[in-house]
Amino acid sequence: MTITLPGPTLGVVGGGQLGRMMGEAVAPLGVEVVVLDPTPDCPASPVVSDQIVGGFDDPDAIRELASRVDALTFEIELADPDLMAEAAAEHDVPVHPDPDTLRTIQDKLVQKEALVDAGIPVPEFVAVATAEGLERVVEEFGGVMLKAREGGYDGRGNVPVRDPADAADALDEVGGNAMAEEFLDFEREIAVMGLKGADGETRTYPVTETVHREEILRESVAPARTGDAVVAEAESVARDVLDVLDGRGVFGIELFETKEGEVLVNEIAPRPHNSGHWTIEGARTSQFENHVRAVLGWPLGPTDLVAPAVTANVLGDVEETQPATLSGVEEVLAAPDADLHWYGKDDVRPLRKMGHLTATAGGDDPRDDDASGDADRDALLSRARALRDGLTFRTE
Template sequence: MINPGTRDSWIGVLGGGQLGRMLCLEARRMGYKVLQWTGGDVSGAAYLADLVLEAPFEAAAALDRFVHRVRVATVEFENIPGDLLEEIGRTLPVRPGAGAVTTCQNREREKTFLAAHGIPCADFHVVSSCQELEAGLQAIGGAAMLKTAEFGYDGKGQRVISGETPAEDLPALWADFGAGRAVLEEKVDLKAELSVLVARGPEGQVVTYDPAENQHCNQILDISIVPARLPDGVLSEAREIAVSIAEAFEYVGVLAVEFFLAGDGRLLVNELAPRPHNSGHHTLDACATSQFEQQLRAVSGLPLGDTTLLAPAVMWNLLGDLWIDEATPPDWSPVLGTPGAKLHLYGKTQARPGRKMGHVTFLGATREEALERASACRRAFGLPPVE
């Protein structure tokens, strides 16, 4: 157990993005110290840690400093080399463990793991050649999505293939996609998307948060609504599935499970994130325990926190598209003038289209009030209201 506030209550965080930043903010509030190993130059998001290592993840001297300073290691980003996690694991607890993180790094391993545990997911086929792509498309028998096995995020490394694509077009399509291995999955007729955050402690204690209803724009999360506007039966089933995944991994920490609700009523797991998640950012303002505090509690072996939603919330992601130029944000007055709106910016100095620069949480006495506040603000920035 790592009790916060002692001289050596150091948490080691691997990765250098905004999730690490928000983890640092919560860690500082609670009296932990954070050593963040970013693996390279970072955008500014990391500089809230007590100590930052920018060395590449291969650097032996950095590994030495890291393991000598911290009591437990965690990740804020899943693409940390698995052999590094295993190496750290020889000296310290790594939570979540290398097995869970490396499974979630790779869609092929992730889908295979889910299928092996009987977790419902969209029909999928691992493909490593044009012949396998053609066979997979035939087996799916309709529109499909081709996704690279590794390093995809925010819809990158994905391509929709229409069910009417002629077989003679496939060689060029496969060559152009340029992945050695990929996962081909049925294109689901989406009724809704939702996600569940589950936290599990080292002794197996488990808590879940209220599921979030998620809306994407250009495959990037745009809006999360909590409580979700979905039937109770769907929400409780999603929570149960999330717990069973955490248990199957013997997971320690916060795990995010993304789901599709299909038009035909199927609830399918889309993907997993072995860390706090964008769709859980509202927990900072709207829940008794934020997902970042929960991560610190879980990896430290402390009692898990109360996940109660204290107020209905709508989270809006702020992308770089809103910026006037790469260094100039818009005037935030419409947000700051809205009751119940909380602005979070991640300290990134360069805005780019599609880049996550911050988010706003809108709280309301009711979900409808939170939705109205979010819609009014979006209109002020020339965006459509939340549907």
Template sequence: MTVTVPGPTLGVVGGGQLGRMLAEAAAPLGVDVVVLDPTPDCPAAPVARDQIVGEFDDPAAFRELASRVDALTFEIELADSALLETVADEFDLSVNPDPATLSMIEDKLIQKRTLSEAGVPVPPFRRVDDAADLRDALAEFGSVMLKARTGGYDGRGNVPVTDPADAEDAMAAVGGPAMAETFVDFARELSVIAVQGDDEVRTFPAGENVHEDEILRETILPARTDDEVLARAADVARDVLETLSGRGVFGIELFETPDGAISVNEIAPRPHNSGHWTIEGARTSQFEQHVRAVLGWPLGSTQLRCPTVMANVLGTVEEPKPARLGAVEAVLGDEDASLHWYGKDEVRPLRKMGHVTLTSADETDPSDLLAHAREARDALRFE
């Protein structure tokens, strides 16, 4: 294909921090971005060409977006997959990843069934519609992680259950049809950011994720595991892409068990929080890769530049309040640190407000770099 710049205009359903970073990555390529988001002056608005204010299932807003762009993508699973497909057909636009992929992934039960039927390793699971089903799952698996089939993210919609007496409360907590997955006693969680291009697939090195209260706190590169496990993680990620359709970046979360086995936890059909390290730590960021991929352009290098740790900046407040981050000068004065602010007007408890990335020019031990990243991140304060 022939690529010229200035390039096409890309429509993105979703204007949160992922839309913001997509627009930042698109600009140097000569690609303008128009976002659709229900929040006026959303985080992506200051860096995108324009924002259309509308809900993620608003036909009029989707058609306005489609009328102004040359291709469509999304950065949030709440995007209406059927509506995406409809407007893409009406306006003769490409939409990537394929809306069918979004529809499959947004239902965790269908996602796991699809992977299992394709031979991709996943933890044992079963459908759960009520408390009786959950008690059956506990009898079969022992401890389980109960997951809402749709709508859950950052730990929301996930409830660990060990006692059958808690079945009623657990079902009420997830709020509807669910999936019970055997509780995996994993050594670490890994994630691979995988990219499906027009005729090529590339994977970034697997990162090691550190969670607390089901929320990602840090991602460490290189992951503190052996080369065989890293190669196996990349192979599984490529197998996952074989089950999906459409171009783009996919965040693939994986469990590594103590014996080195790999299984798939969840898939995100978009750039992923665990891939934010790629902005400073890789030759080409996940956001630039997504722009390239959805437009059908050649992909960039996924090579790791140097040891890298990404630390999320979460809302350390007890009640929502206007967002104002203080003590920033300590991070700005750290020659190894890079600060990313997401532009959200309100800080809430544990809300993702930004991230700090630490890189090292030498072969720093990842554990030492992690300690440095935590020190830099924890010096920040919401005023």
């Protein structure tokens, strides 16, 4: 392949924070980015070449996007795989990851069934469509995590059900078409950002520990504070997952580490993922740059860790929706070991992801001695949390 600069133009369905960070990552490579998003002046719009305002299922908007670019990708699972495939064929542009992969992942039940068919370990699960059926499953499993089969993200669409009497309300909350998954007594949640490039090349980023509360990712720690055997198993499982998925790009593979040291697949995202935001500062090539490289068929960048890193999400700490103004920023900017990322969202609402900060080990800071050890990552996590907790959207 011959690559010249200025580079090609990439079309991205979705213009949220992931599209924004894609645009930021590949501007130095001469790649132009055009996003499609229904929200005028979406978060990605200030840092990309152009935005097409349109729905993710708007055939005219999708066709217009395909007509203006050299390759297509997406940053949100709400993208319509059929429309992308049709538009890509009409305008003879590649679309990655493959729309068939998106179809599989959009339905969590279908996703889990595909993993089971491939012999990949997952928690016990069952489809449920009635309150009576859910009651039986709750009794059998002793409680379940009920998940909407389609449309859920960032903890939305997930409802824990421990009492059969709560089945009907829980099923109503997720929309009635759901999957029930056994509760696991896991040791920790971990993730691997997997990467598929041209000619079947695969790479993985270091295994990351993810810390959730109320089903929302709060912090990620890289490398994960776990043993070598679990790391090796997580990397092996992640590569098995990549073998199941068609198309090029980054895949966020969320995993459970059980008390017995087993590794089970929780969910997969066919795109860059919040669990991998630390790669911007902590890896040789960020997940965003590598996603675009892969989609374009360019050589992949190295995924090696350059510094232990902890990312802390900046979430809406308000009780109702209001214009977004973040205070306390000066302490983060003054910190020699932290980097702040603002997602450009106009309004803040409770627990909405508004940005993140990443604290990295290294340099002359005495906190960074023996940076590879768990104790140092404990301290780095505390540091990131302290900086993050000093930020607020409250006006009082």
